[in-house]
Amino acid sequence: MTSTSHGFVIVGASLAGAKAAETLRKEGFAGRVTLIGDELHRPYERPPLSKGYLLGSAERESVFVHPATWYAEHDVDLRLGTRATAVDARGHEVHLADGDPLRYAALLLATGSEPVRLTIPGADLDGVRYLRRLEDSEALKAAFAEVGRVVVIGGGWIGLEVAAAARTAGLAVTVLEAAALPLLRVLGPEVARVFADLHREHGVDLRCGVHVERILGAGGRVTGVELGGGEVVGADLVVVGVGIRPNTALAQGAGLAVENGVLVDAHLRTSDPDVYAAGDVANAFHPFLERRLRVEHWANAMRQGPVAARSMLGQDATYARLPYFFTDQYDLGMEYNGYAGAEDRVVLRGDVAGREFIAFWLAEGRVLAGMGVNIWDTTADVTKLITSRREVDLGRLANPDVPLRDV
Ligand SMILES: Cc1cc2nc3c(=O)[nH]c(=O)nc-3n(C[C@H](O)[C@H](O)[C@H](O)COP(=O)(O)OP(=O)(O)OC[C@H]3O[C@@H](n4cnc5c(N)ncnc54)[C@H](O)[C@@H]3O)c2cc1C
Structure with a gap:
């Protein structure tokens, strides 16, 4: 760690970033902490966006990582609606879309990930949606109240949770999955079948081994999804959950080592000794598993943020927790x-x-x-x-x- 006179900068005001800021203060760091996020909300947790919050059973206030007053109370300079555009690792500066560059002694990249977008014909029609942000969840909830038929493209965790929420809201739901079973790659056939049965028992039309050819529309709005072979599944709303990709542009631009995420060691340090990465964006060496791992789950972001913060403070902190994740469906x-x-x-x-x-x-x-x-x-x-x-x-x-x- 170099001199802390320039303070610490965290890019990505979500779970990993907020937990890192919290830990810096808990550990007694009294210097400047700047938390930059391009979203308009203070850091929040995403799991409820496809579960309780989407279902209407969780209050909006319950999704936030800290109370609104926490940042000022802990002298964390939270800059929302602010996009970091570049990192000058040699000059120890973060460039912003608006405003002066920020100098840092140590920088944490907690830029997370974003959904992979479809590029097939019709993908830009109205009524084709993704779920990553609070606004996405709110828009989906509103759409659930207006439509009758939902097609979910992708039978992964997000797709299945959305399917469960849509069925619970009383909609007709079709899930289109390219593999022979949903979650097949993660769970293997024995356990993936449990999730397939669960959804079918709840009335989901689960179609596996299908190829989505294009999305159809009329007057700019989605009307259905065409499968390979020509069959059309009618839809008023299409939710796409086909995976995410890590937000590595800043790291790449800074010349850091990037390969399926930002490469970090077990202390969450990147190839630059003053730059760290945590959460969805970090491809971290795991000492127990003896390999690198990029984990796209809540617990990983929540626990890596603090470890990165301790490393930034010069402590001998190592991230060795085993991956943990959860889901709720019906x-x-x-x-x-x-x-x-x-x-x-x-x-x-x-x-x-x-x-x-x-x-x-x-x-x-x-x-x-x-x-x-x-x-x-x-x-x-x-x-x-x-x-x-x-x-x-x-x-x-x-x-x-x-x-x-x-x-
Ligand atoms: C709908 C949904 C449901 C989920 N459910 C579960 C679940 O049940 N269980 C589970 O374990 N996990 C779940 N997850 C995954 C979990 O939410 C993520 O692993 C976690 O959010 C990762 O946190 P993060 O802080 O690393 O990144 P993110 O939450 O992705 O946050 C990164 C932040 O950085 C911002 N950012 C990126 N680039 C810049 C930039 N250049 N300048 C400024 N800001 C920038 C982004 O806008 C974003 O706000 C779910 C995710 C979603 C979307």
Whole structure:
């Protein structure tokens, strides 16, 4: 860390950025902290945007990371509606779309990610929507009250949560997924099928293995989606959830190492010693998994922000938490811990048909990841199983009567 006379600058006023600012103050840093965000709202959490807030069961105020007064109270210079346009890493300056450049002693890039946009014909019609920001959620909620038929393109987490919210709002919902099952790549066939069944039981017309050819419209408004083969699915509203891409433009422009996100070490430091990255945008070396990982989940942003802040303060902070994420769809709640992908086996424990079970992904008898479906407080036990790297007894692992610590 260099002299702190120029203070710390954080670009990206969302979860990772806000948590970093909070930690700088908690750790007693008394210098200048500037938090720059191009959105008009103070930092908020996105998970409710496709769940409680979209459903109308969560209040607007509940989505914000801090109360409105927190930033002034903690002397954090929160600049909303402000876009950082470039980083001059050598000169230690952040350039803004409006206003003078900001000098920094250390800089945190917490620029997150944004939805991948469709480029097929019709993608720019009215009624084709994405969900990333508070306004998107509010616009979707308003649209739910006006339309009858929703087509969701993409059966990933966002797509499925939107489908659940739209069904709960009483709309006719079709989900179009290119793979053979929704979430197939993340969960594998056994567990992905649980989500497919869940949505079909709730009346979603889930079409897998389909190719979206183009979006059709009349008078500039969407009327349907044409599939490969020519079939048309009627739609008044199309919600696209086909993935996100990290906002790496600033890092790239600054000459930092970028590859599927901003490359950072376990201290969340980039290839420039005074620039850090955290949250969705960071492709961080994970000491336990011994590989780089870019995680697009809430807990990662919430926990990496503080680690980056401590590193900026010159502390020996390392990010080694296992990935964690959750979803809520209808009456299914799920928590996932760990990182699968190299598994050679999946073990299911509990009542899969009744959707009350834990799924484990294993390689060579060792647990890589565990996911509790409508079973709570499994994080500590699952994490211990993973981090112990010990071989488990598969029969005992599958038996809900055997405590997880004894498998
Ligand atoms: C609808 C929705 C539902 C979700 N549900 C879940 C869930 O159930 N469980 C889960 O684990 N995760 C969920 N997530 C993912 C989670 O919200 C993200 O992982 C988290 O928001 C990442 O936080 P972040 O601070 O890294 O980045 P972001 O939240 O993406 O914030 C980055 C901020 O930086 C701003 N910015 C970017 N570039 C600039 C610039 N040049 N100048 C100024 N500002 C800039 C952006 O506008 C944005 O405000 C969900 C996401 C969405 C969109």
